[in-house]
Amino acid sequence: xxxxxxxxxxxxxxxxxxxxxxxxxxxxxxxxxxxxxxxxxxxxxxxxxxxxxxxxxxxxxxxxxxxxxxxxxxxxxxxxxxxxxxxxxxxxxxxxxxxxxxxxxxxxxxxxxxxxxxxxxxxxxxxxxxxxxxxxxxxxxxxxxxxxxxxxxxxxxxxxxxxxxxxxxxxxxxxxxxxxxxxxxxxxxxxxxxxxxxxxxxxxxxxxxxxxxxxxxxxxxxxxxxxxxxxxxxxxxxxxxxxxxxxxxxxxxx
Numbered sequence: 001x002x003x004x005x006x007x008x009x010x011x012x013x014x015x016x017x018x019x020x021x022x023x024x025x026x027x028x029x030x031x032x033x034x035x036x037x038x039x040x041x042x043x044x045x046x047x048x049x050x051x052x053x054x055x056x057x058x059x060x061x062x063x064x065x066x067x068x069x070x071x072x073x074x075x076x077x078x079x080x081x082x083x084x085x086x087x088x089x090x091x092x093x094x095x096x097x098x099x100x101x102x103x104x105x106x107x108x109x110x111x112x113x114x115x116x117x118x119x120x121x122x123x124x125x126x127x128x129x130x131x132x133x134x135x136x137x138x139x140x141x142x143x144x145x146x147x148x149x150x151x152x153x154x155x156x157x158x159x160x161x162x163x164x165x166x167x168x169x170x171x172x173x174x175x176x177x178x179x180x181x182x183x184x185x186x187x188x189x190x191x192x193x194x195x196x197x198x199x200x201x202x203x204x205x206x207x208x209x210x211x212x213x214x215x216x217x218x219x220x221x222x223x224x225x226x227x228x229x230x231x232x233x234x235x236x237x238x239x240x241x242x243x244x245x246x247x248x249x250x251x252x253x254x
Contacts, residue, residue: 014202016044023059034087065112105194116145127187
């Protein structure tokens with residue numbers, strides 16, 4: 001008997017909808033699931049029909065973090081956690097390398113690696129009862145999946161340490177106030193809202209969206225002077241394209 005795939009991808013109106021599909025385990029991340037997520041993100045990046053990527057989780061939670069049961073059952077815990085971290089990090093690297101917008105629409109809980117995937121997204125929509133936590137300290141380990149890198153940049157150094165050291169649980173409202181979440185919606189509407197937003201983005205100027213995303217992500221690696229050069233080169237490369245010319249003419253009333 002074959003098991004259901006750990007990750008599902010559906011292409012809808014230019015949106016690659018990637019769903020974490022281990023609902024019986026609250027979409028907890030094991031090595032195979034992380035590898036499948038990395039492959040799905042990489043495939044969506046390569047798919048010319050996919051303009052935007054939407055990440056969600058099936059069942060009662062977005063992602064409950066690493067599969068603690070698998071950790072408890074491991075005969076060689078160090079080897080197991082190394083392989084799990086490697087697989088999860090491949091997924092985070094694939095998300096970081098995207099030239100397409102990534103939207104996460106989350107519900108239930110986003111913990112551990114799940115929080116890492118939230119942090120890697122460009123736009124985060126949350127159901128009103130969603131909880132956000134790092135969870136690593138609760139099982140006596142340190143963060144992975146980019147959590148310790150992203151959190152300080154998104155919510156600030158001290159708040160990030162509060163979440164990581166005290167394992168503070170944020171409500172969706174608190175996560176929104178802290179800048180971790182873009183918008184909060186009723187639980188039963190968040191995934192549909194995420195899909196509609198993704199479709200709207202997919203209908204926009206694809207190259208400009210991708211270059212805008214890359215500029216924002218790469219700003220952390222550059223000096224202001226270098227980044228100004230990158231902005232100049234980017235806008236110059238876009239201005240004569242069909243999308244820009246049509247939108248400029250429309251804006252100018254021609």
